[in-house]
Amino acid sequence: MSEKINCGNCGMLLYFGEEIKRRLYMRAIPDESAVYAGYGNVCPRCGNPLSDASVKVQIKRRATHGS
Numbered sequence: 512m513s514e515k516i517n518c519g520n521c522g523m524l525l526y527f528g529e530e531i532k533r534r535l536y537m538r539a540i541p542d543e544s545a546v547y548a549g550y551g552n553v554c555p556r557c558g559n560p561l562s563d564a565s566v567k568v569q570i571k572r573r574a575t576h577g578s
């Protein structure tokens with residue numbers, strides 16, 4: 512599973528990679544709030560305050576063959 516986080520206002524790509532819940536398990540990054548904090552909790556493009564309510568999170572199965 513991969514996860515993509517876009518700004519809910521302008522669509523700026525904020526995070527793309529391994530599903531954060533999985534990373535949480537692996538202790539790679541704490542949670543989505545760490546992603547927001549990496550941007551100072553605002554969208555770098557439009558200044559939209561970042562929170563679970565103001566972003567779009569998409570979780571997708573990886574489209575690989577033979578899995």
Ligand SMILES: [Zn+2]
Binds near residue numbers: 519523557
């Ligand atoms: Zn934005």
